[in-house]
Amino acid sequence: MLYQRSSSLFKDAEKVIPGGVNSPVRAFGAVGGTPIFAKSAKGAYVHDEDGNIYIDYINSWGPMILGHAFEPVVDAVIKKAKQGTSFGMPTAIETEIAQLAISMVPNIDKIRFVNSGTEACMSAVRLARGYTKKDKIIKFAGCYHGHSDAFLIAAGSGAITFGTPNSPGVTQGTAKDTFLAKFNDIDNVTQLVEANKGEIACIIIEPVAGNMGCIPPKDNFLKKLRALCDQHDILLIFDEVMTGFRLAPGGAQELYNVNADIVCFGKVIGGGLPVGAFAARNEIMDFLAPLGPVYQAGTLSGNPLAMAAGLAMLQHLNSDRTVFDRLAEKTEYLHHGMSKALEVNKVKHTINRMGSMISIHFEEHEVHDFESAAKANNETFKKFFHGMLKEGVYIAPSAFETWFICDALSYDDLDATIKAVATVSKDL
Numbered sequence: 001m002l003y004q005r006s007s008s009l010f011k012d013a014e015k016v017i018p019g020g021v022n023s024p025v026r027a028f029g030a031v032g033g034t035p036i037f038a039k040s041a042k043g044a045y046v047h048d049e050d051g052n053i054y055i056d057y058i059n060s061w062g063p064m065i066l067g068h069a070f071e072p073v074v075d076a077v078i079k080k081a082k083q084g085t086s087f088g089m090p091t092a093i094e095t096e097i098a099q100l101a102i103s104m105v106p107n108i109d110k111i112r113f114v115n116s117g118t119e120a121c122m123s124a125v126r127l128a129r130g131y132t133k134k135d136k137i138i139k140f141a142g143c144y145h146g147h148s149d150a151f152l153i154a155a156g157s158g159a160i161t162f163g164t165p166n167s168p169g170v171t172q173g174t175a176k177d178t179f180l181a182k183f184n185d186i187d188n189v190t191q192l193v194e195a196n197k198g199e200i201a202c203i204i205i206e207p208v209a210g211n212m213g214c215i216p217p218k219d220n221f222l223k224k225l226r227a228l229c230d231q232h233d234i235l236l237i238f239d240e241v242m243t244g245f246r247l248a249p250g251g252a253q254e255l256y257n258v259n260a261d262i263v264c265f266g267k268v269i270g271g272g273l274p275v276g277a278f279a280a281r282n283e284i285m286d287f288l289a290p291l292g293p294v295y296q297a298g299t300l301s302g303n304p305l306a307m308a309a310g311l312a313m314l315q316h317l318n319s320d321r322t323v324f325d326r327l328a329e330k331t332e333y334l335h336h337g338m339s340k341a342l343e344v345n346k347v348k349h350t351i352n353r354m355g356s357m358i359s360i361h362f363e364e365h366e367v368h369d370f371e372s373a374a375k376a377n378n379e380t381f382k383k384f385f386h387g388m389l390k391e392g393v394y395i396a397p398s399a400f401e402t403w404f405i406c407d408a409l410s411y412d413d414l415d416a417t418i419k420a421v422a423t424v425s426k427d428l
């Protein structure tokens, strides 16, 4: 494959955009090389600026659950755009998508739309703090909730000490209010809660983690978290930015039969336009301005184009609920095919999967938290990534990201992907 035009576009971009990208992971920093510039996409395929075509397993990092340029979504956006692109006034479509989302997701009465997953999680934490009148929060190592200050925290010196900033610009003052716990380790979370009794406003978690590869909860971890939160009057926040409207119509809450107190959404709910949302029962949501004291706002929140895309997407998912089983079946097929190809070539690996999320870690040990994910062989992943790219398969350019399966993928595409894995794994 030739990447001449992408390379030249990247050089131009680097001169005017920091690192040439508007979101760091796109820069290929974790795998080396220079990024490929997308020109267009349709269904399961992305076309780059050099004319190469790839089977796409990023799907815009999740939103394109039905494939790229899904016609009902595109048509809805075009139609809406002709009526004006933003008003800064309430519109009927905001209520329409709110009603539909609430009907699909368990345990929520009201929803507020924002413009990104970051905003959704940041606002959910503020709401939890305002509602509980407590300041401290617990998050899990390896879970990502966007780039707001409270989440850019690394582990402190001991298991029960507060975190330290992991980006310059995040203050020590902010870091001291965020504790870092170990995913899938209820004893560790309990210890943190016990050591800070009466101070924790909320625990925020990706119910199926997708930002350290795909790591599902094990041993009823989510149910145990729910019980711990109930015992200590802590709000449980599910960050369903990846899992919402993907793992089931009602997301991870439905899949695992565990209710969260606040749920955050992004990606699928916007059909590929910039949308996030957070939702909860009335008593919590009514704490938000203008009804309540917790302030949260947005000039473009509930933007008509974004709402049109999101509504068309949710309507489709709601009317064809077989899609979730279909996606899980395709993911399982891919899992078994890739496993076989890697085994034949004696490549050590662990594949994790849940619904339409899947990832490969290049080690044999079980990957169940950040520590075990970080022990996998990143050099093998880099080779694998570039090998797959050469074979026309585009996976996330980092071992710490889940792949997203979309409904536009055919079994021929999956077979082609498995064949590519077989070819690439000969040289790993």
Ligand SMILES: Cc1ncc(COP(=O)(O)O)c(C=O)c1O
Pocket: 061, 115, 116, 117, 118, 119, 121, 144, 145, 146, 147, 206, 210, 211, 239, 240, 241, 242, 266, 267, 276
């Ligand atoms: C679980 C999770 N939460 C929040 C975010 C932040 O969303 P955004 O990038 O839209 O701000 C992401 C982004 O990938 C995410 O994966």
